[in-house]
Amino acid sequence: xxxxxxxxxxxxxxxxxxxxxxxxxxxxxxxxxxxxxxxxxxxxxxxxxxxxxxxxxxxxxxxxxxxxxxxxxxxxxxxxxxxxxxxxxxxxxxxxxxxxxxxxxxxxxxxxxxxxxxxxxxxxxxxxx
Amino acid sequence: xxxxxxxxxxxxxxxxxxxxxxxxxxxxxxxxxxxxxxxxxxxxxxxxxxxxxxxxxxxxxxxxxxxxxxxxxxxxxxxxxxxxxxxxxxxxxxxxxxxxxxxxxxxxxxxxxxxxxxxxxxxxxxxxx
Amino acid sequence: xxxxxxxxxxxxxxxxxxxxxxxxxxxxxxxxxxxxxxxxxxxxxxxxxxxxxxxxxxxxxxxxxxxxxxxxxxxxxxxxxxxxxxxxxxxxxxxxxxxxxxxxxxxxxxxxxxxxxxxxxxxxxxxxx
Numbered sequence: 001x002x003x004x005x006x007x008x009x010x011x012x013x014x015x016x017x018x019x020x021x022x023x024x025x026x027x028x029x030x031x032x033x034x035x036x037x038x039x040x041x042x043x044x045x046x047x048x049x050x051x052x053x054x055x056x057x058x059x060x061x062x063x064x065x066x067x068x069x070x071x072x073x074x075x076x077x078x079x080x081x082x083x084x085x086x087x088x089x090x091x092x093x094x095x096x097x098x099x100x101x102x103x104x105x106x107x108x109x110x111x112x113x114x115x116x117x118x119x120x121x122x123x124x125x126x127x128x129x
Numbered sequence: 130x131x132x133x134x135x136x137x138x139x140x141x142x143x144x145x146x147x148x149x150x151x152x153x154x155x156x157x158x159x160x161x162x163x164x165x166x167x168x169x170x171x172x173x174x175x176x177x178x179x180x181x182x183x184x185x186x187x188x189x190x191x192x193x194x195x196x197x198x199x200x201x202x203x204x205x206x207x208x209x210x211x212x213x214x215x216x217x218x219x220x221x222x223x224x225x226x227x228x229x230x231x232x233x234x235x236x237x238x239x240x241x242x243x244x245x246x247x248x249x250x251x252x253x254x255x256x257x258x
Numbered sequence: 259x260x261x262x263x264x265x266x267x268x269x270x271x272x273x274x275x276x277x278x279x280x281x282x283x284x285x286x287x288x289x290x291x292x293x294x295x296x297x298x299x300x301x302x303x304x305x306x307x308x309x310x311x312x313x314x315x316x317x318x319x320x321x322x323x324x325x326x327x328x329x330x331x332x333x334x335x336x337x338x339x340x341x342x343x344x345x346x347x348x349x350x351x352x353x354x355x356x357x358x359x360x361x362x363x364x365x366x367x368x369x370x371x372x373x374x375x376x377x378x379x380x381x382x383x384x385x386x387x
Contacts, residue, residue, distance in 0.1 A: 059332045090347070095294055097259065
């Protein structure tokens with residue numbers, strides 16, 4: 001079991017963790033297998049999407065904020081109900097394929113921690129099979 | 130392959146299956162690995178989220194009902210199109226990390242069967258690697 | 259690592275890949291395990307849902323189009339921001355359980371490539387553990 005630690009910059013953000021994930025996989029020496037990622041938080045998730053044009057990430061965040069508004073007569077009293085719901089929609093785990101000692105991604109794919117209730121210190125657990 | 134059987138209480142509900150999953154993992158004797166969960170239904174899903182304040186679960190259900198209304202000129206004639214769509218959004222599988230003979234979760238995380246067309250008898254398949 | 263190649267028919271479509279996935283698993287000779295699917299694209303995803311009534315697939319597509327409209331003042335200039343957002347919501351990977359040399363699915367479940375920016379040639383990566 002490995003861990004990646006992330007300092008998220010704002011209330012809502014997609015933080016690129018691709019290089020960190022690749023580093024852990026490389027250091028594990030695994031040539032072929034699966035890299036499981038798991039976020040042990042209830043107001044953050046994991047996304048694999050566009051790594052090139054940052055406006056895609058802005059559009060994803062904007063769309064999620066529109067679908068799940070910050071204030072909406074939620075019953076949860078801590079003020080972050082919307083963050084829990086967003087995390088539920090995007091999911092908090094990913095299974096990535098390892099080939100030739102690296103996580104294999106599509107040309108335009110990056111791995112992002114999706115922060116919905118930051119800024120915070122977040123942890124991602126990795127388990128390589 | 131193991132199975133967990135769940136009797137869901139109502140049309141829409143998040144049913145805590147954390148203790149059942151932990152029991153199956155413990156009885157398997159696996160110390161380190163992955164516990165794969167898979168829901169073989171098309172109107173139910175799996176969520177990992179808040180285990181403490183039940184109002185979060187109510188907010189998640191409320192938000193999903195708002196996004197995907199029960200009635201909306203759906204073409205599917207069985208009356209449960211919204212349940213299929215909700216299941217698609219939350220997903221029907223999860224991969225959980227096993228450490229020291231237990232599924233390792235964040236402090237505030239529980240594992241929930243998401244029922245969208247109950248009440249019913251539901252099954253969750255488990256495969257431990 | 260195996261690959262499935264799919265020619266998607268239209269801008270938005272759910273293309274049944276169940277038979278192709280079963281063929282790859284059968285030819286691998288694996289009796290028990292996990293079949294990991296991963297879509298290396300940022301405007302397509304994977305769904306496991308209803309295989310019988312095609313109107314369910316139409317309802318899923320209609321609901322996603324309603325939640326994430328094609329045009330909505332997106333910042334991404336390529337015109338396919340909505341496709342990126344839909345792919346994020348449904349997810350781009352799946353872990354399926356293998357038993358008796360086959361992927362085990364529920365009675366009404368099929369495996370679908372979710373195209374959100376077609377028509378295109380798409381690839382699905384499979385890794386069997």
